[in-house]
Amino acid sequence: MSTLSARPLEKAYDYIVVGAGSGGLPVVRRLIERTDATVLLIEAGETGFGVPEIEDPAAWVPLGRSRFDWGYDYTPSPLVNGRTIGIPRGKVLGGSSAINALMWYRGNPADYDAWDAAGCDGWGWSSVLPYFKRAEDWEGGETTFRGAGGPLRLTTSRNLHPVASAMLEGAGDVGIRAIADPNGETNEGAAPSNFNIAEGRRFSSADGYLKPILSNPRLTVLTGSHVLTLLLDGTTCTGIRHLVDGQPVETRATTQVILSAGAINTPRILMLSGIGDPAELAPLGIPVRHALPGVGKNLQDHPLVQAIVCKAKQPLGEPRDNGGGTMLNWKSRPDLVQADVHAFPVQGNSAEPRVRELYDTSGEVFSMGVGLMHSKSVGHLRMLSSDPFGPLDIQPNYLAERQDLEALVSAVGTIMDLAETKAFSDLFAGFAAPERRLSKAETVEFIRNACGTFFHTSGTAKMGRDALSVVDPRLKVHGLDGLTISDASVIPIIPTCNTHAPVTMIGERAADFLTGQD
Missing domain, CATH: 3.30.410.40 (Cholesterol Oxidase; domain 2)
Structure with missing residues (x-):
């Protein structure tokens, strides 16, 4: 465990953001910019700063199965002749934006109109375009469709x-x-292609969103800390239980916990906390704290x-x-x-x-x-199994x-x-x-x-209003207070693109919801 600024870990913060990837870092940046709140950012992996293979755009492929990858696999299926397919997922500041193929791609406007039609009110193309633009510093400058001056450098x-x-x-x-x-x-x-590359180097979410605010005294960045469960007081999420130097510690959030651990780890943390489908939790011996049968369903790639x-x-x-x-x-x-x-x-x-x-x-x-x-x-x-480090299907x-x-x-x-x-x-x-x-x-x-x-795993805690939805259109978990999800798990229908850009857009929207800007 280490904090980038050497600040000690406090017992409570206004906001706790779990996961330093494309969906979490926009939330952290905007909370620090717009409020006087204290923010704890927790990342299970390393900082990754100054690592040559992360910075070199042509060296990204071996990052999968490196120490910067969670090491997950898709379960073999007869549909793919019984093969095991690995799913690289970033375990480092920047998340998968620090180990991916550096592509910035939004898909088709119709993708987001389909979200709106599926019960995600306010997520149609005209509503999400400003958030895509807000994230961008496009080499061609601002246009009707492109943004300039945003946190993420984009080049061809x-x-x-x-x-x-x-x-x-x-x-x-x-x-x-x-x-x-x-x-x-x-x-x-x-x-x-549009790349997250600047001056020949990878430009990840950590480069664009996090580095400019690292010195802010209200921000604590904790790396090497694995989140085990959420803390619940009735129907309110009050914090997290996580490992610090290998020992379990409870840290409180006085305002909100934001789960941004990705489409694999976010549903896993929810289920470990007793939030999920009772029919799946009971055989694992996990007491049901809040029944949400859609957790882990709707996986798309x-x-x-x-x-x-x-x-x-x-x-x-x-x-x-x-x-x-x-x-x-x-x-x-x-x-x-x-x-x-x-x-x-x-x-x-x-x-x-x-x-x-x-x-x-x-x-x-x-x-x-x-x-x-x-x-x-x-x-x-x-x-x-109920083991936080156990196998997954x-x-x-x-x-x-x-x-x-x-x-x-x-x-x-x-x-x-x-x-x-x-x-x-x-x-x-x-x-x-x-x-x-x-x-x-x-x-x-x-x-x-x-x-x-x-590597576009998504949809496992989907947004919407039907029986399998996990979050509402403001990204709040149905039936719980104090818990927001901001990552690829909330995607209801996978868009026709790489997922870094849409997840960044989701993070920008989550920040607006949390700070009252939307």
Whole structure:
């Protein structure tokens, strides 16, 4: 346990924020800026400041399964041929924004109108756009759709890698038009990626939101402290029980506890505290303090086919940016209302382990990852014991819905077509995985073997007003006082994008609700 400012841990604070990721840090920043409150920020991981592999945008992949990752896995399923799929989740200041692929992407305006229609009043596109803009310091300056002067630096590549350039140039030949900005009026098309990169370094939520306020005397940042349970007095959350130097300590919140531990740890903390589905808590011997059957339900993530691997005609050189550089968004079927599939370049081999076993992906290769952003399959998270460090059943049910599989079959074909366009003529020397065009049945099998994760776990404490909702549209936990949730777990329907930007927006909104600005 350590506090960044060497301030001692007090017995009580006005606000306690659990988790220093994309959803929690905007809350901390705005509470310090707008109020005279004392704030305790608790993070289970390290500070991560000055770590070369965190700062280097091209070095992010090995951060999964490093000491900065929680080390969670999705439960094997026959739908993905029994494979274990790891889910990197940041265990460090900045949360997953400190170990992810550095992508800033909001999805489609229709995504948020769907939230509003699902009972999340006031969360339609026109309502959330100002919060996206508030977070941004966009290299192009403020526009109708973009923000400037916000905490997070956002840039595009200064020098696109040849593979990224080829994807951008060849997209038109497979029916995907070029657009200037995937965070503009529409996300459908091919465009340079928006990165959390500044002066060649990762610019995480900790860089943007936390570092400028670290010296404030009303803020205490406690790292290396694992939260065990919430403290409840009847129907009021009054604080937390957490480990400090390995020993359990109780710290009180006089105004509010904000759970921002992410879509895996937030429902786990709720369930450990007796908040959840009685039918799941009882077999674990956890007394029910507050029945909320939706805790751990509604788990959603985007399935990613890793990857279409191509042989390269020539050496590709050193990786640039995050190892990617561009993004493509298009419709797997022409009758769809919005783009549902997504692809990106990889300046090397990004094949899943099973694909590497089945195909020869050695030598000079490049890859194109392709995935489903408008996925319909829904899973769950369950605790398998009452041990705070015990095993979890985390099941996204990838490919459970037939329409998800059909969309990916179409998308794989489009990307194989793209590899054979003129734009790739100086790069493409044939397919490595799969090594040839496949029948539909063969493509389905390839997808089951290649399916991985975009790391967008969400939805496990969803916002809304139905029986499985956990928080209301102001992010307060139903039936409890003193407890707000601000992270990806509150997402009711997964948006068609990487989740760092929407979770940051959620954090900005949570701050407004807490400080009376909304």
